[in-house]
Amino acid sequence: MGGCGAIFRSRPDTIIRTATHPSAMPFHDPPRLPQGFRCAATRCGIKSDGRDLALFASDVPAAAAAVFTRNHVVGAPVAVGRGLIRGGRLQAVVINSGVANVGTGEEGIVRARRMGAAAAAALGVPCEFVLMSSTGVIGIPLPIEKIEAALPELVAALQDDPVDGARGIMTTDTHPKAVSRSVGDATVTVVAKGSGMIEPNMATMLAFAFTDAALEAPALDRVLREVVDETFNMLSIDTDTSTSDTCVLMANGRAGAVPEPAFRSELLEAFTRMTEILARDGEGATKLLRVTVTGADGERDARRVAKSLVNSPLIKTMVLGADPNVGRILMAVGKCFACRIEPARIRASVCGLPVIEAGCRRAFDEAEARRRLGGDPVNIDVDLGVGTARTRAWGCDLSHGYVDENAAYYSS
């Protein structure tokens, strides 16, 4: 099998067990929603096939925090959402796929508000408690009437399985994505989508986390930002930062108080797992690529080098082809112009096999390297030898599939 010691279940499954990041607590299999949360998805007719409208709702108002894309050009839902989240309170999130409602001007803002208002009316909650998200093609008007018409029925269909909601937010994803973990008596559940136009900065494409733990909005905001920075912000599928990235965390308190450190720890596990699931399902991906950088002169350098490796087309194609052209690791480290790099101190291994020593390619068993590179996931570990900072980043290989999906995304 090769690979780096992790076990992957078949592609359409949502569960990935990650041996290199063990956790005392297992993930719930199947995932479940926390108490008081329900969801539903339907087809309202925006996409030519498949579900394209989803709703996640809490029975009671929940404390909430959110982070959004740093792209200068943002979707109307992001522009509206930034205002809504200031209240620190949400009761529902309504999401469509197929059309991103980006590059649509003032009319886009109007339609985003109508989408939230329609969900609020159907649920019988205030408009300011409903955040809306849209994902899909940029520059196309949002078919708001289709969404408005479908919402009453969607509310009537609310149920307990998060996978059902996750299915409604997919675009080029090959499977719905949901994970959940326990934290004391509470549960934290993450659903997400995204497989292209992904190098999140502030949040991944669309990720929604729900918990019945009782936490106030400022604590949620702090924990969310810290955990997103270590997980979704270190994910890159294609370097292209979306205009719609949104990550929302809602806590309805139904399971009572939970210590913030314990909650943070479980959220980190859940987001790490979801980051790996998203990377593994990158457009056209055949493998998850995990990069660990140690010995960096500061966290900024560690992050830049790790991102340089997961983003390099030559590293990505090396991983695809299981081709031990490991000199490319030196190239990808060295091109981080602004970082402190001392070539003679660089060490690297591929799936545990040392391949670079003192900045030079060292002798290694090439057949064994090929065998390990042929597995999934592929781990690349780089030690810069100049400091103590470390970080992880996640990506995937680059295959024909990515080219095919994106050469005709709009047309298909």
Added chain:
Amino acid sequence: MGGCGAIFRSRPDTIIRTATHPSAMPFHDPPRLPQGFRCAATRCGIKSDGRDLALFASDVPAAAAAVFTRNHVVGAPVAVGRGLIRGGRLQAVVINSGVANVGTGEEGIVRARRMGAAAAAALGVPCEFVLMSSTGVIGIPLPIEKIEAALPELVAALQDDPVDGARGIMTTDTHPKAVSRSVGDATVTVVAKGSGMIEPNMATMLAFAFTDAALEAPALDRVLREVVDETFNMLSIDTDTSTSDTCVLMANGRAGAVPEPAFRSELLEAFTRMTEILARDGEGATKLLRVTVTGADGERDARRVAKSLVNSPLIKTMVLGADPNVGRILMAVGKCFACRIEPARIRASVCGLPVIEAGCRRAFDEAEARRRLGGDPVNIDVDLGVGTARTRAWGCDLSHGYVDENAAYYSS
């Protein structure tokens, strides 16, 4: 035919006529070497087939300037070359392909010096007048004995056709690359190679420019840096900055003095043409992509936005597929976090067809857009509307070919 008004001759040819950058003076067809320069190429046995060793030499010592990669990890020839070029004088350049002599430690430096010394001995010139370059796989020892054995014969074969020398430095290039222009009574000729691991910073993979104009080394250095910055440094095939990038300019003075501005102008034309030839022959490329950014708040912003567009996998696949998914232009502009971007002022056109107006996708004839995107080259023009700075950048589309070449580059 579609396209943007330029005429391309068949792929294996070295000549590209560029209607949007007209020049009073034509390129010499076929290209020729300036007076007093000769070259030769042979197969010394580093690669499994094809020529892999080339030599360019002047009859007399020439004033010289060079720029090298900014990658922290550099090839032994770059490390040695940085010292050599301080003398401002060269008489020859010897280049091998197949092995880059990078990540090879002290022994790599020794072999690079032996390579220069062998060429110097065969030519009967001082060692310090011979610069060496190597391109190919990183981390493999340079087969120096093969090079040493082949050099006397290579010197005996020196002749006048630059295309012959260009053939000896190819790696994944699909054709040899050479252009030449007149400047007064003098000629300036550029030969280059490179089709992957290319986002040069300081210079492209390997480019050698020769002139019989009389210019001193400080003037050559100034002109070279300015022109490289506008041309090769705005080229990106895959964002991966090579460890071997080298651009050398030699002036042997055989044709007498030429005014510096006239020389600069012809060098700019020649390097611009060569940049387009390199981009068009990017690994797997089917089209040249030209991006012009205007209205930027400073040159730094203009360059960042232009590079963001040529480097975006989603723009590159849109160009491949002739898919008018033009909202991606907004994404690629907006993800330049550090730049001044006012979304409502962004305008863009694709091959002359306006597609973005005031930050929104405007109505346009999609069939016409497909037709134009189906041509070669594809021009994307973006006006940021916030300043007066402008720049150009060059790239290519992303196809299966790139993936195929790089998933098994080392193994094949």
